[in-house]
Amino acid sequence: MRIIKLFLFLLLTSSLIAQNKKNVTLEDIWQNYTFSARSVGGFRSMNNGINYTVLERSKEGIDIVKYNYADKTKSEVLVKSSDLMFNNQSFSIDDYEFSSDEQKLLIASEMESIYRHSSKANYYVYDFATKAITQLADGEKIMYATFSPQANQVAFVKENNLFYVDLISGKQTQLTFDGKKNEIINGASDWVYEEELELVRAFEWSPDGKKIAYFRFDETNVKEWSMKMYEDLYPEEIRFKYPKAGEENSKVAVFIYHLQENKTVPTEIIEKYEYISRINWSNDSKNLAIQTLNRHQNKLIIQLTNAENGKGTIIYKEENEKYVEVPKTQFLSTKNQFIITSEKDGYNHLYLYDTNGKLINQLTKGNYDVTDFYGVNEKSGLVYYQSAEISPLDRQVYSIKLDGKSKKQLSTKKGNNSADFSATFDYFINYHSDANTPLFITLNNKNAKQIRVLQDNKPLLDRMNETNLSKKEFFTINVNNVTLNAYTIKPQHFDETKKYPVFMFVYGGPGSQMVEDSWGSSNYFWFQHLASKGYLVVCVDNRGTGARGADFKKITYKQLGKYEIEDQIAAAKYLATLPYIDGSRIGIFGWSYG
Incomplete structure (x- = not known):
């Protein structure tokens, strides 16, 4: 009798707890940000391999705080937000970088997004020895300010031209003069390179600090696209160069500027090319490695280019019948x-x-x-x-x-792990999550031993425990003679004897991946919201997606949309055969490529 009473008590208690849990609302996700995960902001490893810095919020604002890898108690506030004043005006830290000798700091403030990755900002140089603060470019917003390796100069892009400033004399030197909106860009990338080749800053200091290699984009003949921005009462129209498939791209070249001689050397590309995908300096600063791709992106060449005369030698060539990844x-x-x-x-x-x-x-x-x-x-x-x-x-x-x-x-937990290593590779920060667990960040030594937890997202986990949530479950679907990975989020109190409508979420672009054992951020909670309304959420990674080898990814070459749609339709038909799914109520939603 006691056992029965105890069982009934536990059953009643668990039922009451479940009843007290809340469902996810759209306001929770996108208005109140109730379920936002925290990370470690502004992590930088210091040269000695012993210390690192992060951005931390104080009563006054955002500070830069130094920690010891091995002993968390040893910390020091390197820069207080209250110390950041220029011309009696305070400014805040959006981003920062140390100089190579760690005697100076480059601070970006009031950052303003341009496209997906590009931005401009007000930049300041903070001198640790003197506490002096210098503003770059007379207060104009500039792009990609970067210390020279010797820490005595900073290069940046302003109005499509490349500059550098000598931090000792304060003299500013303009390297290029032909920059013009929608025509010529020096030192920054055009829209195609930023979006498709993930190249944003288009210049590199040589290791000896005596040269700057930079891209020059001539987009004069690229056709314009106009777009209306409906942010204010009256929309604003912006026009930018946007080449569509088969249309003319920017003409791209690489130049090497020699600071001491005040001369610019054009580089000679050996074979015909359409794209210059990357540049990298050799460690002796004598040569610049230039990566090129043809228009079809199925031939990659790396040439080592002499910095004095611009002539090159091919050191690597790769061809593929479909395409070569950068x-x-x-x-x-x-x-x-x-x-x-x-x-x-x-x-x-x-x-x-x-x-x-x-x-x-x-x-x-x-x-x-x-x-x-x-x-x-x-x-x-x-x-x-x-x-x-x-x-x-x-x-x-x-x-x-x-x-x-x-x-x-080196990582130990199942799911998704990524790392930031110290300068000496003696320590690394591991960022872990899985399908149902938000970011968990730990500090580890080179032997993979965990030293301490930097962020456990306990407040978010507590809120999740107070919320009706269903587990994200993985499964596979065999369609079109191939096995596809998928996941589902079922309605709370799922009953196999009932039939549920299905909401299929798809992206499916080349090399992408939606089905992975990692934290899904806002989409995770959106799907939980749908599940609370009685929908069964399903996501399937079709052929063409990533992490399954080149053949699986490149099958969609020259026929985008064919296999992706076939697989999604076949997956939907398979789902319709399951006894708990209402086959007449299957909807598919996608964004961008989806």
Whole structure:
């Protein structure tokens, strides 16, 4: 009898708790931001590998605070927000960068977005020794202010021209003079490069600080697009250059400016090209590596270009019958070698080459994609990267030797893991989440031992525990002779004997991925809101999506929309056969590519 009473008591208690839980509302998500996750703002690793800095809110505003990796109690406020005054006017920190010697700080304030990634801001230089603050460009908003490696100069873009200022003399030098809106851009990218090639700042200091390599975009012949902005009572029309498929792109060239000689050297591209996707300096500052792609993006060439005469030598060439992804590269400082990512064996992996174009070693191998490349510790010979080795839904952080041996998994939790490494690679911050758990950020040493938790998002977890939520569940669908990954969020108190309408969410663009074991932010709660209204939410990654190798991704080449639509329709038809789904009430929603 006691057992029965206890069971009834627990049943009643759990029922009352469930009744007291709230459903997610749209106001919670997009008006009150009730379910916003926190991160660690403004993380920067310091040169000594012992300390790092973050942005922290105080009573006065945003401060820059220094911490010791090994001992959290050892902290110091490097810059107080109350100290940030110029001409008796206070300003706040939106972003910041240390100079190479960490004696100065470059602070961006009042940042203003332009397109998806680009922005302009007011920039200030803060001197730690004197506490002096200098404003760049006489208070005009500028783009991409960047210290020289020697910390005595700052380069930036203003009104489509490239400048640098000497921090000792205060003299400002203009490098280019032909910049003009919708015609010529120097040092910044055009819309296509920003959006499609993820290139925003289009200039690079040489390691010795004596040269600046920069892009010049001539978009004179690119056709204009007009767009009305309905932000105010009367709409404003903006016009910008926007090449559509098959239309003329910007004509792009790279130049090298020599500061001491005040001369500009044009670079000579060896083979015909359409895009210059990246530039990278060699560590001795004598050569500039220039990546080019043809219009079809199926031929990638890297040439090493002499900084004095602009002439180049091809050191790497890759061709593919479909297309070549823009690779990540890093030149080693102690050897004439570089690391590059490539899908040449069918999956994205890391390769080591010498600067004569000879393959030394394939560092990673297997039927999985390397999804990020963090860098190399040349002292230890360890390369750090992220991959989907365990599953396309999963991301883990690894290290591996330059000889491709001694691979070690550094992250420990199932789900999505990414990393920020200290300057010496002795520590890393791990950002973990999974499908039902928000960001959990930890500090770890090089042996993957957790030192402490930096952000656990406990307030958000507490709010989630007070809310009616359904688990995001993963499953697979076999359609069109292929297995597709999918997830579902079922209505609370799901009953298999009932029939539910389905809301299918789709993106499905080339190389994208919606179905992964990671935190879904606002979409997660939007889907929970729909589930509370009785909808069963489903998302399917069609053919053409990422983390499953080149063949799976590139099948949509030259026929975008064919396989994606076939797979989504087939998935919907499969769902309609399930006993708990109302096949007459399946809707599909997508945005952008979706």
